[in-house]
Amino acid sequence: MRGPRPFADRAQAGAALAGRLAASADRPRTVVLALPRGGVPVAAPIAEALGAPLDVLVVRKLGLPRQPELAMGALAGLGGEVVEVLHDPVLRAARVRGPELDGVRAAELAELRRREAAFRRDLPALAVTGRTVVVVDDGAATGSTVRAAVAALRRRAPERVVVALPVCPPDTAAALAREADELVCLRVPSGFQAVGLEYVDFEPPRDADVAALLRAARARLPDEADSGQNGGGAS
Known part of the structure; x- marks a missing residue:
């Protein structure tokens, strides 16, 4: 039996995830944090659909x-x-x-x-303390980067951490579900091989593309632009 067709690109995967995250739209203090670079094109349509600000969470x-x-x-x-x-x-x-x-x-x-x-360039970081944080990437294999992001966020006392992914294998999904308050993953294939195989277009976005998506998201919600000035995620 053939599996689902690959996502056309990261934007399509993000649009599909946005539909599954509709409940978060009712949370006025929701922020969307993307793991760059690949997570940003996925997160952009999610942030737009939820009416939430978008930022990056760089993990090394x-x-x-x-x-x-x-x-x-x-x-x-x-x-x-x-x-x-x-x-x-x-x-x-x-x-x-x-x-x-x-x-x-x-x-x-x-x-x-x-x-x-x-x-980010000259954009201030968004605060996360006391907020619902949706952490987005274009997929996860071992999940180590996403798990590090969640662990770091916990130290800044968000109200809730939601991990949103287009695809990951079953063992990774189980691990992330234990560490996040909620995991939303569109596909959890038992025969998972690699994240890139789940996309037709998996070309990495350029730094300039990421910056443009962040700036466009902030322009839609100008009141959020200074939300990181009072602590930048710390309190």
Whole structure:
């Protein structure tokens, strides 16, 4: 039996997700945070449908010094601050020394800040404390980036965290459902292979494309433009 047709592109996937997230439209303090770059074109139609402001949540994996594909933690940019989530079992098993961790942290922090500046430009970050936060990506394989985002958000005391994805495998869906208050995932195929295979057009958006989508979303809701000035997600 053939599975569903691939999404035409990220915008189509976002429009489909928006229909499943209609209940969040009744929450006046909802914000949509996209994991860039691929999550932003998915999140843009969601934010428009919900009448919610859109921002990016940049997450950088902290890879082991000699095995960078294995995460020993992650950094997440929330407003003017960066939240660090460390995986202590990995750190202990790999016997990572303080200077090694510091070196990886410094490199990833610099890249996180570079990306925030490229994506957000002069737009202020949105506050998340006490708000319903919809975290959006274009899909998840292991879910490690999304889980780091959720863990970081928890430290800023949002009222509710909803993870919205077009596709992820069953084990990832189960893990994310345990950590978020709600998981909305359009497809959870048992034969999942890769996120890109679920799309016809999976070309990565450019930094300029991401910046333009954020600016267009803020222009629709100008009153939200200064919402990050009073804490940038912290309180």
